[in-house]
Ligand SMILES: *[C@@H]1O[C@H](CO)[C@@H](O)[C@H](O)[C@H]1NC(C)=O
C-alpha cells in the first residue's frame with residue numbers, strides 16, 4: 001500500500017534512487033550467494049516481490065520449488081535471505097545465533113516513535129535488559145504459577161461465549177488482554193476493555209503496516225526518505241505521525257496510573273507495581289515502560305489470533321473437537337473444570353494447540369533477523385547486513401514433515417503410543433535463536449487453559465441463519481506481519497450443565 005503511495009512520486013525518481021543505492025552496495029563475493037530470482041535492471045527484484053505484497057510468503061514458498069530452501073533476493077539494494085526449511089533455520093539462527101540475532105534497522109520505526117520496541121531492537125545491551133525482565137515475569141516456572149489467573153479469565157470467557165449475542169472476536173481479545181494486563185500493570189481503571197486496549201490496537205495496526213518486510217525495506221534502503229515532503233506518501237506518513245503521538249501516551253499513562261495507585265494504596269501486584277516499589281533510576285523506568293507496553297501489545301495480538309484460529313479449527317474439524325472433549329471427560333471429573341495440573345493427562349489437547357500454530361502460522365514470515373557478520377552456509381555466501389527471514393508458512397507446508405499439510409490433524413504431533421513429540425515452547429512459531437519469543441510459556445499456558453475450559457463446557461458448531469440453514473465457514477486470514485482469521489460465525493452450546501453451573505456459581509460469588 002505504501003508502495004502505491006510512493007508510485008506517484010515518479011518512477012524516474014525511484015529509479016534514480018535505486019541506481020545510486022545499488023552502486024554503493026555492490027560487492028564482490030568470494031563464493032556465490034544462495035540462488036534466487038534474477039535481479040531486474042533498475043528496480044532490482046522489488047517489483048518481483050511487491051507484485052505480491054499482500055502475501056509474499058506464498059511467493060517465497062513457490063520460489064522454494066524452483067530455487068531450494070535457502071533463497072537470495074535483492075530488493076532495492078538490500079540482500080534478503082529467505083529460509084524455507086526448519087533444518088536450515090535451526091542451523092543458522094539457533095546454532096550460529098551470534099551471527100544472526102540482530103534486526104534490520106528500520107528507519108520508519110524510529111520515525112514513528114517506536115524505537116522502544118523490543119521486537120525490533122538491535123542485538124545489544126538494551127535488548128539484553130529487556131529480555132531479562134521478560135524472563136523474570138514470563139519464564140516457564142513463573143508462567144505456570146499464574147494458573148489461577150488463567151482459569152479465572154478462561155471461565156469468564158466460556159460464560160461470555162455462551163451469551164447468544166456474543167462476539168467471539170471481542171471476547172478472545174479481552175481474554176488475552178486480561179491475562180497480560182494482570183501481569184504487566186495489574187488492574188487499570190479503564191479495565192482490559194477500556195481505551196488503552198483500543199489505542200494499543202490502533203498502534204499495533206500501524207506497527208504491522210510500517211514493519212511489514214516489503215514496506216520496511218523501502219525505508220531501510222532510503223533513510224533520507226523522511227526528508228521528502230509528507231504529501232508524497234499519502235496515508236503512510238500520516239500513520240507515522242499518529243504513531244508518534246500514541247507511543248508516549250501509551251508508554252506513560254498506564255505507568256502513571258499504577259504510580260497513583262501505589263500512592264493511594266490500591267495497586268495490585270504487577271510488573272510495573274513491583275518495579276515502582278523498588279529503588280530505581282529514570283533509565284530503568286524507561287525500560288520498564290517499554291517492556292510492559294511491548295509485552296502487552298505483542299502478547300495480546302498473538303494470543304488472540306491463536307485462540308481465534310483454534311475456534312475456527314474446532315468448527316471445521318468436529319471430529320477433532322469430539323476427540324479432545326472425550327479426552328477431557330475421561331481425565332477430569334464430571335462437574336470439574338480442567339486445570340493446568342491435568343495437562344500431562346491430556347496430550348491430544350496439547351497436540352491440538354501445536355497444530356493450531358502450525359496449520360496457519362500467525363507470523364507467516366517470522367520477524368526478520370539480520371546478520372552481524374559475513375557467513376558461509378554450505379556452498380553459499382551469506383553477507384553481513386543481510387535481512388534473514390524464516391518463512392514459517394513454508395515450514396508449515398513442508399510435506400515431508402507434515403503430509404497433507406493443509407489438513408488440521410493434531411495426531412501428527414503424537415507418537416504411535418500417543419506421546420507428544422516435541423516440547424511446545426520449541427515450536428517454530430515462537431521464532432529462533434536469541435530472538436525466540438520470551439513470552440512463549442505464558443502464551444502456551446494461557447492458550448491451554450482457554451482451550452481446555454472451552455472444550456470442557458461448550459460444543460462449537462456452525463451458526464445458523466434466520467432460515468435455520470447453516471452458515472458455511474471458509475477459513476480466510478488477514479495479511480501483514482501478524483495475521484488472524486477473518487471474522488467468522490459459529491455457535492456455542494453448553495454440553496456439560498454441571499460444569500456450566502459450577503462456572504456460573506463461581507462468577508456470581510465474585
Ligand atoms: C487510587 O488511584 C487510582 C489511580 O489514579 C484511581 O483510579 C483510584 O480511584 C484511586 N482509589 C482511591 C480509593 O482513591
Ligand SMILES: *[C@@H]1O[C@H](CO)[C@@H](O)[C@H](O)[C@H]1NC(C)=O
Pocket residue numbers: 098099372373374375376
Ligand atoms: C560469523 O560467522 C563466521 C563464519 O562462519 C565466523 O567466522 C564468525 O566468527 C561468526 N561471527 C560471530 C560473531 O560469531
